[in-house]
Amino acid sequence: MAHNFRNDVAIDWCPGCGDFGxxxxxxxALGELNLGVNDVAIxxxxxxxxxxxxxxxAAGAHTLHGRSIPYATGVKLSNPNLKVVVTGGDGDLMSIGxxxxxxxxxxxxxxxxxxxxxxxxxxxxxxxxxxxxxxxxTKSLTKPNMFGKVNPIALALTTGYTFVARGFSFDGxxxxxxxxxxxxxxxxxxxxxxxxxxTYNNINTMEFYRKKxxxxxxxxxxxxxxxxxxxDGASKLAMALARAQEWDDxxxxxxxxxxxxxxxxxxxxxxxxxxYLESPPAVQAVADRNGYTLVDPxxxxxxxxxxxxx
Amino acid sequence: xxxLDVGIVxxxxxxxxxDTSANMIVRAFALAGLEVFSVREFHSNIKGRHxxxxxxxxxxxxxxxRYPVDILVALDPDTLFEHYSDVSSGSLVIYDSQFExxxxxxxxxxxxxxxxHIAEHLEKHNQPKTIKGVLEVMKEAGxxxxxxxxxxxxxxxxxxxxxxxxxxxxxxxxxxSISGIDRESMEEAIKLVFGxxxxxxxxxxxxxxxxxxxxxxxxxxxxKIEKTRRKPRYIITGNDGAAIGxxxxxxxxxxxxxxxxxxxxxxxxxxxxxxxxxTTEGDxxxxxxxxxxxxxxxxxxxxxxxxxxxxxxxSSTATSGPGFALMAEAISFAGMDEIPIVITFYQRGGPSTxxxxxxxxxxxxxxxHTGHGEFPRIVISSGDVEETIYDSMNAxxxxxxxxxxxxxxIDKNLANTTELVEKIDPRKVKLFVQxxxxxxxxxxxxxxxxxxxxSNFGVFGKNLFxxxxxxxxxxxxxxxxxxxxxxQMEKRFRKIEFASREIPLEEKxxxxxxxxxxxxxxxxxxxKGLVLDAxxxxxxxxxxxxxxxxxxxxxFPSEFVAxxxxxxxxxxxxxxxxxxxxxxxxxxxxxxxxxxYILKYNGRHITEDEVVNGVKSILSGKExxxxxxxxx
Numbered sequence: 001m002a003h004n005f006r007n008d009v010a011i012d013w014c015p016g017c018g019d020f021g022x023x024x025x026x027x028x029a030l031g032e033l034n035l036g037v038n039d040v041a042i043x044x045x046x047x048x049x050x051x052x053x054x055x056x057x058a059a060g061a062h063t064l065h066g067r068s069i070p071y072a073t074g075v076k077l078s079n080p081n082l083k084v085v086v087t088g089g090d091g092d093l094m095s096i097g098x099x100x101x102x103x104x105x106x107x108x109x110x111x112x113x114x115x116x117x118x119x120x121x122x123x124x125x126x127x128x129x130x131x132x133x134x135x136x137x138t139k140s141l142t143k144p145n146m147f148g149k150v151n152p153i154a155l156a157l158t159t160g161y162t163f164v165a166r167g168f169s170f171d172g173x174x175x176x177x178x179x180x181x182x183x184x185x186x187x188x189x190x191x192x193x194x195x196x197x198x199t200y201n202n203i204n205t206m207e208f209y210r211k212k213x214x215x216x217x218x219x220x221x222x223x224x225x226x227x228x229x230x231x232d233g234a235s236k237l238a239m240a241l242a243r244a245q246e247w248d249d250x251x252x253x254x255x256x257x258x259x260x261x262x263x264x265x266x267x268x269x270x271x272x273x274x275x276y277l278e279s280p281p282a283v284q285a286v287a288d289r290n291g292y293t294l295v296d297p298x299x300x301x302x303x304x305x306x307x308x309x310x
Numbered sequence: 311x312x313x314l315d316v317g318i319v320x321x322x323x324x325x326x327x328x329d330t331s332a333n334m335i336v337r338a339f340a341l342a343g344l345e346v347f348s349v350r351e352f353h354s355n356i357k358g359r360h361x362x363x364x365x366x367x368x369x370x371x372x373x374x375x376r377y378p379v380d381i382l383v384a385l386d387p388d389t390l391f392e393h394y395s396d397v398s399s400g401s402l403v404i405y406d407s408q409f410e411x412x413x414x415x416x417x418x419x420x421x422x423x424x425x426x427h428i429a430e431h432l433e434k435h436n437q438p439k440t441i442k443g444v445l446e447v448m449k450e451a452g453x454x455x456x457x458x459x460x461x462x463x464x465x466x467x468x469x470x471x472x473x474x475x476x477x478x479x480x481x482x483x484x485x486x487s488i489s490g491i492d493r494e495s496m497e498e499a500i501k502l503v504f505g506x507x508x509x510x511x512x513x514x515x516x517x518x519x520x521x522x523x524x525x526x527x528x529x530x531x532x533x534k535i536e537k538t539r540r541k542p543r544y545i546i547t548g549n550d551g552a553a554i555g556x557x558x559x560x561x562x563x564x565x566x567x568x569x570x571x572x573x574x575x576x577x578x579x580x581x582x583x584x585x586x587x588x589t590t591e592g593d594x595x596x597x598x599x600x601x602x603x604x605x606x607x608x609x610x611x612x613x614x615x616x617x618x619x620x621x622x623x624x625s626s627t628a629t630s631g632p633g634f635a636l637m638a639e640a641i642s643f644a645g646m647d648e649i650p651i652v653i654t655f656y657q658r659g660g661p662s663t664x665x666x667x668x669x670x671x672x673x674x675x676x677x678x679h680t681g682h683g684e685f686p687r688i689v690i691s692s693g694d695v696e697e698t699i700y701d702s703m704n705a706x707x708x709x710x711x712x713x714x715x716x717x718x719x720i721d722k723n724l725a726n727t728t729e730l731v732e733k734i735d736p737r738k739v740k741l742f743v744q745x746x747x748x749x750x751x752x753x754x755x756x757x758x759x760x761x762x763x764x765s766n767f768g769v770f771g772k773n774l775f776x777x778x779x780x781x782x783x784x785x786x787x788x789x790x791x792x793x794x795x796x797x798q799m800e801k802r803f804r805k806i807e808f809a810s811r812e813i814p815l816e817e818k819x820x821x822x823x824x825x826x827x828x829x830x831x832x833x834x835x836x837x838k839g840l841v842l843d844a845x846x847x848x849x850x851x852x853x854x855x856x857x858x859x860x861x862x863x864x865x866f867p868s869e870f871v872a873x874x875x876x877x878x879x880x881x882x883x884x885x886x887x888x889x890x891x892x893x894x895x896x897x898x899x900x901x902x903x904x905x906x907y908i909l910k911y912n913g914r915h916i917t918e919d920e921v922v923n924g925v926k927s928i929l930s931g932k933e934x935x936x937x938x939x940x941x942x
Contacts, residue, residue, distance in 0.1 A: 009787060037750050041770045043617070046779075054778070054787050059770040061620060061647075062778035062788070063613070064639055070610035074617020077601060078563050078625065079771050103606030269601055273583055279598035281623035282771060286560025287741040288592030293558040293703070297734040299586035301554055306340050306730070307542040309501040 003037045005030045007057040016206075018118060018195020019048055021169030023055055026085065026114065028172075029179035030058065033083075040083045043072035045092040047123050049116035052087040066097030069104045069111065076109045079282035080266040083183050086113040091121045094130040094150050105159030108187040109265040113161075114179065115152055115190060118197040119204050126200030139202045153244035153256055156190040157237060162259040163189030164240065166252065168213050169196075170206055174253065181255065187264045194251070209251065216243065216254035226259040233259065314344065314368055314535060316489050317376055319396055320481060321362030321942075322385030323419065324355050327478035330503060331385070332363035334482040336728055337499035339367040340545060342491050343538030347372045347839075349915045350726040351941065354570070354666040358419045360388045362942065364915065367489070373694065373839025374918040377940055381488060382453075383481045387412035387441050388420055391428050392942040394444040399452030403445070404484055406460035406477070414439040456530065458484060463524055467516040470509075476517045483521030490532030493522045544731040548724035548836075551695045552654055553578040554734065555702025556626060557585055557600055560741055561652075563618035563625035564602045565611040570666050571722045572628040572656040576602055588736060608633035612640040616649045620777070622746060622769035624706050626652035630722075631660050631673050638680045641715050645685025647777045647786075648756070648765065648802065650709035651716070654702070657835075658722045659913040668913025669723040671835050672887040675894065677717045678864055684799070686806035688712065689864040690817075691719040693838030695729040701861075703739040704817060711742045712805045713764060721886060723915045724836035750774035754784040758797050763804025810865035818867040821874065823856030829925055830878040832904065834860040834892050837884055837916060844921040855925065863895055872900040882906040882928055884921065907935045914941025 005027040013019045030040055042053040046065035053060025063071045068086045076084040086093075093101050093115050104111060119132040126140030130150045137144040156164045163185040167175035175193065182189035194213070196206045216222045224240055226233040240257035263271075270276040288294055298305065318335065322328045332348055339346045346367045353359035364375045378398035384390045384405040391414060397403060414420075414428060429439050435450065437443035445455055460480055464473035479500070486496045496518050504510045525531055546554070552575050556564070566576035580602045587597055605611040611627045618625040629637065634655050644651045657673045659665030677689050688708045692698045698720060709716040744767050755768045755775035765784075768775045776786030781798060783789045823845050831841050838859055845855045858874060875881060875896075883893040883904045888911045893904040908924040910916050917940055924936040 037774055038748070038771050041620075051788075054776055057774070059774055060776045060786075061617075061770075062776065062780070064643055064779060067609060067613045067640065070605065070613035071617040071620075073603075073610075074563070074565070074614035074625070075620055075770055076617075077603060077614070078618035078623040079621040082621070082771055099606050100610055103610060106606075273599045273601065275598040276601065279596045281562035281598070281601055281618060281625070282621035282769070283596050284562050284598045284623070285592060285595035286562070286624055287743050288588075288590040288595070290591055291740045291743060292588075292590065293560065293736045293739075293741060294587050294590065294592055294595065294597060295558045295736070296586045296588040297554050297558055297736060300557060300582050300584075301544070301546075301550070304544050304546050304550055304554075305542045306337060306502070306545045308341060308498045 002031050002034055005057050007055065009054050011055055012051070013048055014199045016196070016198035017048070018169035018193070018197070019116060021172055021175065021195065022114060022116060022193050023052060025172050025175040025179055027056060028176045029183065032176070033180055033183060035083060040085065041075050042085045042087060043068050043075065044087045045089070045097060047089040047092055047121065049087050049089040049092060066092055067100065068092065069097060069100040069113065072111050073104060073107065073109050076111055077265065077269070078280060080110065080277065080280055084111050085183065086111050087116065088113065089116045090119060090129040090131040094152060101155065102159045104188055105156060105161045107265045108160055108162055108262060110186055111188045112179065112182040113188065113190045115192045116195060117152065117192050118195045118201055120197050120200045122197050122200055136203055138200060140200050151244055152190065152192045154241060157240055157244060157257055161190045162187035162262050164257045165189070165255045166192040166194065168194045168209055168253055170210070171253070174215065178255065185258065186260070187262060212249060212251045213253050214250055216252050216256070224255050224257045226261055228261050233261065314490070316367050316381065317379040318365040318381045318383065318485060319362050319379045319393055320365070320383040320385070320485065321360060321389035321393060322478065323357065323388065324352055324359050324361045325357035326385055328361045328363060328385065331478035331482040332365060333503045334479065334496070334499045335365055335485060337502050337545065338486050338491050338496045340543065340730055341495040341498050342535055343540050344369055344535070345372045346730060347375065348728045349375060349723060351914060352667050360392050360419065360942070362389065362393070372843070374843040375915060376918040381485055383485050384409065385477045385481050388417050390441055390444050391417055391420060392424065394447050396942070397448050397451055397453040401453040402456050402488060403448055403453050404456045404458060404481065407457035408461060409441050410445070410457065412441040458524065463520055464517060467520050468513065470513065476513065479514045479517045480521050483518040484525055484530065487522050487525035488530050488532045490535040492534070492537060493518065495537065544734060545728060546695055546731060547726060547728050548692070548695050548698045548720050549574040550578055551698030552628070552702045552720060553582070555699035556706065557582065558736060559703035559706035559739070560624040561626055561706060562598070562600050563615060563623045564600060565605050565614045565627045566629065567605050567608045567611050567633060569630045569633045571658055571725045572630045572633070572654065574725065575628045575654060608636040609640065612637040612653065616640060616644055616651050619649050619651050620770050622744065624710065626654060626706070628654040628656065630656045630658050632663065634673065634676070634680065639682070642681035642683055642685060643779050644715040645681060645687060646683070646779055648713040649715070650713050652705045652709050652718060653715065654718045654720060656720050656722060656725050659911070665913035669721055669886055669915055670911065670913060671721050671885050672891065672911070674719065674863060674891040677719055678895070686714050686802055687864060688714060688716045688809060688862070689719065690716070690862050691834050691860070692724060693835055693859065693861070694724070695727060696731050698724065699734060700739050707739065707742045708809065710744055712809045713767060714805060719835065721835045723886070727836065746772050748772045755786050756782060756784050756798065758784055758801055760801065762808035763801045764808070765801070806865055813862070815867060815870060818862035819870055820859045820861065821856060822859060824854055825856070827854045827856040827879065829853060829855045829880045829882060829929060830858055831855060831882050831884050831925070832858045832860070832892065832896070833884040835886070837886070840916055840918055840921055841884065843918050844925070847918060847922050848925060853925065853929065860892055866895060866899045868899040871896060872902060875900070875902050880906065880929060882908055882925060884908045886910050886916065905934060908938060909935065910938035912939055912941060
């Protein structure tokens, strides 16, 4: 029987929060992928999004503000058999953790990064997050937002994420499908999820998004996937970047870009360390049955031994 | 065996092969059967600024350096300017005769302050501010000048570019000849240093030949050292030792962000990622290698290593002061969530960027107190290259046994010290092995029914549990319940009490020398060997000294230290910092106030003569605090 990824921990998000939609979609996706309880790890940072791991019946780490990606990468690279999902807020991933977000694009470790994008810092009472529009004044701001906004889709595309998509927390089915595709994708994926913060963001509400979102996949000619042998990789990336600029009247959701030709970081490691995928760090023995080291210092560090050549 | 005890400084521009020449010298001495010890000193610079290696070789064990040196080898004029005070009566000064036309004003790679000090010194001696001037100063001090036509001699054998590229080999070979080392040992050293680069070996051997010929016809041949064939020995630095020890200690995942003097360790691990295995009980066990990941910053390094630890992999990171500062939050998280993680902390001169390539021991209190909130940790320190090996194994053991962050301090001086190590015993440290039972429903990662505070260890992939930086319940879910908070806090701290009881005393503190002594020197880190050598020198001067050598600062062996110091006569604290941090730790833990200090914070390695003179000065009642200033 498929594992039930729901648990009985009391959820303390505000009523109407977009987080519920993300949590449901994630739990469904994990279930539909038929993953077992020990196949998955959910890693988060701080904030409302950071609470997600506790609400999923799978191993989870609710780590430091901004640092979910490096913790998750450590889990993934020492045990590449695990499906590792990052749940992070816009402040978490696009501000304090922006450097790690970029670093992960370069690595392409195979994380599924779900960005809870509600344009505010909810848990600290509604400050502007990096995805908020310049000049917006949500109700808890003392004056209009003085910062320009970061574009998570464009950032992911230009830093190396090989699966880049956007969902909407009130379109559960599409979001679940995107998460499933992200988790199944070998490299790293970003799923930017538009969601309201009913308590602090009175501009980007559910209604605001409902009126504007459209689905890229509704256009039958939209094909964002790059596979081995395809010669249009660069133009697909350019196409995705162009779509990433759309916002004011029409906000695209769905898959912007999927590139299956760039090796994941575990693959890159295994090119030098041939036993890596079979015996990653997590499963290696460190001692023999008597408790002594398995490593032969003389044979491993033979270049450090002084022996006459002739 | 001879009674050789030779001290050498070889210097030149960074990027001019100084390291390589030191490698040749050290190997040639070792191949001739001697004991060798050397330390690198260099600027934070890629090319051009002054760098040097200080080497000492003798037939008995050598653990320290001293001034004045017997041979100063200058591969550029700057070396003569920088080291004029390192020589005295009988020292030989070897340099290219062409340097004699150089002027201090042209030496633009010498730091402005240093230039000023040199100029003042030359003025005091009524000498011109030129190489001729410093040579006169050295002559006045009793040194013998040995100008050698480097370029003119080399031009005959070097056909592939400027002769300056071979100054390092030439200088090294002349040094070896003067030290009485046979040409064969030097040639073997060349082959070892350059490996299978055939053409490079060929030219360098020709250069060695030229050097030995020149020395013979100019009577620059030392008393011949009788060559003793030794069993192969490891020739390794503190960086090497830590890397070797970590792999033996089960390390399989290392992260790092480039920083001096820590990143060498990670590079060494990368070079040896393909581990070789002993044929033991366990041939069938899963083996692979060590994964080394260069991260985007140090925060990522500690977080990634911690993430790896959650899967059961033995993991660590290595950094230096500025990087360690960035890791503070994640170290607190590792304390809170009982993550077994080792941080190898290479200390350099602070504060801030400080002296990025120089020595320092000013991060002890930082290591002890880093991270917000209260959580248990273990802080250990290594004092010589051999210790870095077994301490690194122990560090991983402690981390896993007590499920906490372990901070392993190594100072820059030790990181860059080259020593000969007879053998490495893979059975010296037994590894603590976690047994992980697959369990999901009801698994309590932070169970509180534990006498020693140690809960069930679990790993992602085999166990269902949660972690949070928040205070948590036994499953790992957030709690703010006041009673559970107290229970979890107290549980975590029981582990350190347990560790304190369980870890053998010799892993925490050692006493060297007689039980009763005229003077007790307290020290830690790379001064260990230095004090051992100084104790012998003091003894021959009629002063009985012993050493209280500290290795573990948390948990601290308070009882033993208090008892030992209660009967000590004159107590001197010797450290490479300004505020006597180890003495502060002693005071905090025992209430004992240390009154005498020998301190050095100019970033340069302490030398044996400095310790001996410092101790004598304190014993004579002249001063209570001696600040050491040697070194270029």
